[in-house]
Amino acid sequence: MSTKEAAPWESPTSGESRSRSLTICRAQREAVDWEMAHDERVFMMGEDVAGFGGVFGTADGLGDKFGADRVIDMPISETGWIGMAAGAAMEGMRPIIELAYVDFIGVCYNAIVNHAAKTYFMSGGQFKVPMVLISGTGAGYSNAAQHSQCLHATLAHMPGLKVVSPTNAYDAKGMMHTAIRDDNFVVFLVHKGASGVGFMGPLVKTSLSDVPQEDYTVPFGKIKVYREGTDVTIAGVGLAVHQALESADSLAKMGISAEVIDIRSLVPLDRGGIIESVAKTGRLVVADEDYHSYGVSGEVIASVIEHDATIFKAPPQRVCIPDVSIPFSRPLEYSILPLEERITSAALKTIENV
Amino acid sequence: MSLPNSIRRSMFETMVRSRFWDDRLTEQYWIDKTPVFAFGAGPLPGELHTSHGQEPVGAGVCAALSDEDMITTGHRPHHIAVARGVDLREMSAELFGKKAGLSGGRGGHMHLYDRRVNFSSSGIIAEGLGPAAGMAFARKMQKKSGVALSFLGDGAVNQGAFHEVMNIVGLHKLPFICVIEDNKWAVTTHKSMSTACERNSDRAENYGMTGEFVEGNDPELIYLATQRALERARSGEGGTILEIETVRLSGHFMGDPAGYITGEKSEYQVDPVPVYRARLIDDGILTEQEASDTERVIGAEVDEAIKFALDADYPDARDALNCTFA
Numbered sequence: 001m002s003t004k005e006a007a008p009w010e011s012p013t014s015g016e017s018r019s020r021s022l023t024i025c026r027a028q029r030e031a032v033d034w035e036m037a038h039d040e041r042v043f044m045m046g047e048d049v050a051g052f053g054g055v056f057g058t059a060d061g062l063g064d065k066f067g068a069d070r071v072i073d074m075p076i077s078e079t080g081w082i083g084m085a086a087g088a089a090m091e092g093m094r095p096i097i098e099l100a101y102v103d104f105i106g107v108c109y110n111a112i113v114n115h116a117a118k119t120y121f122m123s124g125g126q127f128k129v130p131m132v133l134i135s136g137t138g139a140g141y142s143n144a145a146q147h148s149q150c151l152h153a154t155l156a157h158m159p160g161l162k163v164v165s166p167t168n169a170y171d172a173k174g175m176m177h178t179a180i181r182d183d184n185f186v187v188f189l190v191h192k193g194a195s196g197v198g199f200m201g202p203l204v205k206t207s208l209s210d211v212p213q214e215d216y217t218v219p220f221g222k223i224k225v226y227r228e229g230t231d232v233t234i235a236g237v238g239l240a241v242h243q244a245l246e247s248a249d250s251l252a253k254m255g256i257s258a259e260v261i262d263i264r265s266l267v268p269l270d271r272g273g274i275i276e277s278v279a280k281t282g283r284l285v286v287a288d289e290d291y292h293s294y295g296v297s298g299e300v301i302a303s304v305i306e307h308d309a310t311i312f313k314a315p316p317q318r319v320c321i322p323d324v325s326i327p328f329s330r331p332l333e334y335s336i337l338p339l340e341e342r343i344t345s346a347a348l349k350t351i352e353n354v
Numbered sequence: 355m356s357l358p359n360s361i362r363r364s365m366f367e368t369m370v371r372s373r374f375w376d377d378r379l380t381e382q383y384w385i386d387k388t389p390v391f392a393f394g395a396g397p398l399p400g401e402l403h404t405s406h407g408q409e410p411v412g413a414g415v416c417a418a419l420s421d422e423d424m425i426t427t428g429h430r431p432h433h434i435a436v437a438r439g440v441d442l443r444e445m446s447a448e449l450f451g452k453k454a455g456l457s458g459g460r461g462g463h464m465h466l467y468d469r470r471v472n473f474s475s476s477g478i479i480a481e482g483l484g485p486a487a488g489m490a491f492a493r494k495m496q497k498k499s500g501v502a503l504s505f506l507g508d509g510a511v512n513q514g515a516f517h518e519v520m521n522i523v524g525l526h527k528l529p530f531i532c533v534i535e536d537n538k539w540a541v542t543t544h545k546s547m548s549t550a551c552e553r554n555s556d557r558a559e560n561y562g563m564t565g566e567f568v569e570g571n572d573p574e575l576i577y578l579a580t581q582r583a584l585e586r587a588r589s590g591e592g593g594t595i596l597e598i599e600t601v602r603l604s605g606h607f608m609g610d611p612a613g614y615i616t617g618e619k620s621e622y623q624v625d626p627v628p629v630y631r632a633r634l635i636d637d638g639i640l641t642e643q644e645a646s647d648t649e650r651v652i653g654a655e656v657d658e659a660i661k662f663a664l665d666a667d668y669p670d671a672r673d674a675l676n677c678t679f680a
Binding site: 043069070074075077078079080081082083084085086087088089090091092093095107110111114115119120121122123124125126127128130159160162183184 | 424426455456457458460461465467468469474476478481483484485486487488489490491492493495496502514515517518519521522525677678679680
């Protein structure tokens with residue numbers, strides 16, 4: 001595979017079930033590698049993917065392995081080449097494309113929303129658009145308002161595209177296999193802070209997992225229960241899931257049992273799975289690093305209420321970016337992120353409200 | 355240069371078919387839209403951008419194509435769709451929002467798709483360029499033949515997508531033809547007020563492409579220029595920006611009386627269909643009788659397609675919920 005040395009967290013193992021602890025980036029890259037090796041319709045296209053391996057290492061070594069015809073560097077022309085990817089998909093290819101930061105979506109939203117997402121519908125099913133758009137999300141590293149957004153709702157709101165955001169390496173690999181094999185347009189978002197990319201500092205331990213060498217799929221439309229609990233459900237998206245796990249530790253010390261679930265598939269959304277958890281706990285906190293209003297957090301809460309308005313023992317809480325642009329300065333930025341302290345406070349509010 | 359008579363006759367037929375279809379659609383369009391004009395009213399709802407005057411572009415370009423070639427086009431797609439051989443009955447049904455339409459009534463007039471003839475259109479200005487280039491790219495990767503063409507208006511050239519895609523086409527020497535229909539009008543804004551150069555085909559050199567400008571709204575010159583562009587594309591020489599001088603005899607869309615096309619700007623507004631008819635008769639390719647017969651036969655074919663659409667059933671309303679995902 002890659003000519004590069006194994007990363008330090010890749011502990012070589014032997015035996016039949018060869019799983020290693022990987023980061024999200026490296027795990028999802030394995031799925032891309034496998035699919036490209038097994039399906040000649042799959043190719044990768046984006047900025048700085050062929051030689052550099054992509055800003056987040058998602059194509060690391062793939063350019064050398066598959067050549068410049070299948071890992072294709074593109075100019076800074078996103079509406080051009082994302083439109084091209086949609087056209088290539090319409091002609092039977094399965095492009096994987098990388099838009100490094102999801103913040104850049106403004107320049108290619110037309111190609112994404114008006115073409116890739118709508119073509120299957122508008123053509124009455126004549127043209128499928130099986131492609132995967134990989135993009136990095138998230139704040140927490142002083143990169144300010146144009147390089148820190150999640151924009152979950154900006155994508156998930158639009159019909160015709162699936163949106164997933166795995167939060168650990170096992171899911172990242174399995175969901176990438178699922179995404180590439182899907183006949184639809186899938187947006188694959190990974191929070192930079194959880195992805196294991198080199199410039200984001202220490203690894204988030206709960207994002208690492210044992211990843212089998214062989215291919216496997218993780219289905220879309222199913223929440224993942226990270227931690228079972230009985231008093232309050234904390235539903236998270238992206239890095240907020242890991243903050244929720246820390247919050248659950250803090251709450252446990254106070255004698256409160258929190259159930260932490262990872263939404264991980266925004267479209268399709270596992271409404272039943274979320275409702276099942278809330279039915280058990282009667283309390284809900286949604287932690288989402290997207291903006292507060294009109295977002296996934298509101299959608300999750302509304303979905304539960306539409307099912308059963310009497311399910312809540314206390315009003316549900318949202319922990320999101322409070323409808324401001326993401327600031328640069330560390331104290332300013334940290335104050336608005338859905339970090340452990342804010343999630344814990346929100347959870348306590350649901351308990352105190354009993 | 356002299357084209358085979360069969361091709362000249364065929365291009366005339368295509369122009370007549372497109373014109374008759376647009377004429378019938380225009381009649382249908384105004385039903386129930388007076389005295390109060392509402393896009394959404396009547397049997398043929400929505401915006402309607404007819405192709406009156408631009409028929410030579412569809413006829414000339416498409417006559418030169420092969421089955422494996424691929425087309426994307428824009429919000430004014432009729433003349434190209436008709437020339438490409440998109441099924442007239444199903445296309446009519448699509449415009450009337452019927453179940454028998456190309457997309458079961460999900461697309462309508464600006465969003466026409468017919469996989470059988472590698473045809474699609476988009477209502478978003480210039481955004482058909484990327485998909486077309488991607489189709490060319492796919493064929494290249496699949497080692498299959500086929501040239502992709504994207505049609506757009508001269509006004510659309512000022513979109514960023516044009517620059518982005520032309521650069522990539524040139525960079526990768528894609529089998530691609532960018533057909534610019536220069537009707538001089540971007541809705542109500544004249545080319546002289548929107549575009550810094552007189553001919554967009556002159557931009558080609560800077561994108562590593564070949565540029566050709568075709569004057570006169572002449573289907574035969576358009577056919578020959580397309581042939582040259584196809585040859586370059588198929589032989590690996592790369593893409594062409596083919597800018598074709600044409601006319602928009604209608605307003606931007608139905609309901610636009612085009613009162614701004616006055617004075618010297620109206621002088622070149624010549625209807626190409628009777629011009630080509632007279633020319634074929636003068637050249638002895640058609641007799642007056644044969645031309646009339648052709649018009650009668652095509653008129654009946656178009657009438658039948660419109661009747662098919664009018665008689666067809668509307669989709670079950672629940673169909674709105676189908677077809678978002680494969």
